Amino acid sequence: MNSSDKDFEKRARALYQEAAHRVDPVTAGRLRAARRTALEAATNQASPHHRARVLVPVGALAAMALAALMIWQPTPGPHDASSQQAAVTSAPVASEQDAEVLPPGTDKADPGLYQNLDFYSWLAANQGGSSSQPKN
Template sequence: MNAPDNHLERRARELYREAARQLDPTVAAKLRSARREALAKANDSSLAHRLLQLMLPAGAFAAIAFVALFMSSPVQRPSTAPNGAVQAVDVDGELPPDAAAADPTLYQNLDFYGWLAKNSDSEASR
């Protein structure tokens, strides 16, 4: 299988050399000039490609550093008492506490708290 490939390659090289010998000198000069210009442009684009290759990892590193900084920044948490209990801030004393944040035992005897509210008014008037 190599023999036909070598024959084809050899024949192509012979045809190229023969065509290069028969080429007009002015056309050859224009081709050499065009080749030099193409190589110069390739070097310029190669510089841009190298710059892109450097900027891409630098940008990725900057993004990772930003995420790491964001993740490590302190988060404001509710203030805690010395015994470790969370202190609730009473913004409006008229509203009942949130059911999710309140002690569940407060909701077990709601009738008692209703009775206490009615009777505490009568006790205060005495």
């Protein structure tokens, strides 16, 4: 800023101060009300922007945490299979009721086969009844 700009600023500031002292109370009240309204509008407009500024980093952190959890899952190694086999052999012997529910060799079979056991029970019951009926 050069000296003419500084002089202009001083004169403008002095005129503003003088005019502010000469404002009647009714006009000053209206100016204060207008200022409050403008500040409230500015605050309300900045609020969604502020929320967006906060939600974007929070969402990014949540996505990174989810990706890290998906990537950083322990993979079963060769020692895990042997420990699972040891756990199976050390498990108590299943009761006769458990043996009736699942057929032998369930540890090697597809688990999807056991999702609809009620249907297979119904099918076996209905096939047994229909095979005893004479065919025409």
